[in-house]
Amino acid sequence: MSSAVEAPAAVLIPGKRIAARLSAQVAAEAQAFLHAHGHPPALAVVLAGDDPASGIYVRRKVAECGKAGIRSIGHRLPATVAEADLLALIDDLNRDPAIHGILVQLPLPPHIDASRVLDAIDPRKDVDGFHPVNVGRLSTGTDGLVPCTPLGCMMLLDTVIDDFRGRHAVVIGKSNIVGKPIAMLLLERECTVTVTHIATQGLREIVRGADIVVAAAGAPLLVRGDWIRPGAVVIDVGITRVVDPGSGDRTRIVGDCASAEMAHAAAVTPVPGGVGPMTIACLLANTLRAARAQTRRTAS
Structure with missing residues (x-):
């Protein structure tokens, strides 16, 4: 009696495992960065408002930074924060040489122009890859931070x-x-x-x-x-x-x-x-990449 041959099932791409491997690689390289420069890569995370999902995402990102040896600095702002105050914070973070990456968690409160805020981030510190300069570099195939x-x-x-x-x-x-x-x-x-x-x-x-x-x-x-x-x-x-x-x-x-x-x-x-999981692992990789680029620029 013949038996039907089952068609092979699709391969399940193991994003969690691949992300863990990337995060482990970033952790090893962040440790080497710390030994070489005396400080770890540093990411500033800005959260405005009390959106529950945003809070969960930020906590997850901060936790993964800690595991990878990346210093995270949180800035929790009220939902009523003025756009001018948020932009002033971004300007301070842009000027701070100890900060290598800036992440502004979206969505922002409705009275704030998100495009204006994202455009204010120094492209070298734009670890989300949303700044027009990085978008332009991506579109032309030149070096930049990728979303x-x-x-x-x-x-x-x-x-x-x-x-x-x-x-x-x-x-x-x-x-x-x-x-x-x-x-x-x-x-x-x-x-x-x-x-x-x-x-x-x-x-x-x-x-x-x-x-x-x-x-x-x-x-x-x-x-x-x-x-x-x-x-x-x-x-x-x-x-x-x-x-x-x-x-x-x-x-x-x-x-x-x-x-x-x-x-x-x-x-x-x-x-x-x-x-x-890959999104967060790539955030860690972008932060490390930004730290290296800024360190090279300072040394040259």
Whole structure:
């Protein structure tokens, strides 16, 4: 009697393990930096307001800094802080040679112009990679600090793809934080890149032609299994807490992709435990990189 041969399941890209490896490397290099210069890399973290999710993110980032040997300096400001006062703090941090990186946690209170605040950060200390100077460097393929989440996505892709040239990548979402930067990074690898957004027509058909799918729309379970061609690689950036149907008030965390339907893909990232850990690990790496660059500049 013949038995059916099961199709191989998609590789689950272990973001948590890859992030831990990167963080350990940063820790070793931060220790070497401390021995060479007498002080550790230092990151200033600015949190304005009392948004619960922002508070959780900041605590997680500060904890990871401590594990990696990076000094973190917190600045907790009330939700009523004046924009001028926040800008004055940024100016002080820009001028402080002991501070190598500046992170302003988003979102900011609604009366504050976030673009104005982010633009005020010294590009050399912009470890989030959001300053127009760093965005320009990314778009031209020149040296600059790269946004953490797109950088982490590329590192995950590197674990399963040897050659990007000529592959069709579809990016779902055009945000300045993820969609646009990851599109530019993929272009640098000589992918053919399609960026889609809320007004895109025929999204399913576009995604079905992709070798690489990066879903960063913030729309839970938007991308279904029949959108994904066999052998494609799927990077799920989305993370949303939803109510589990039929479970009362119990919730679960899901991504932008229905990954349970994607056994036919070559590789997928889990949610949680995929892109999220890489974002924080890349923040640590960017802080170390910024510290080295500023130290070289001071010495020269």
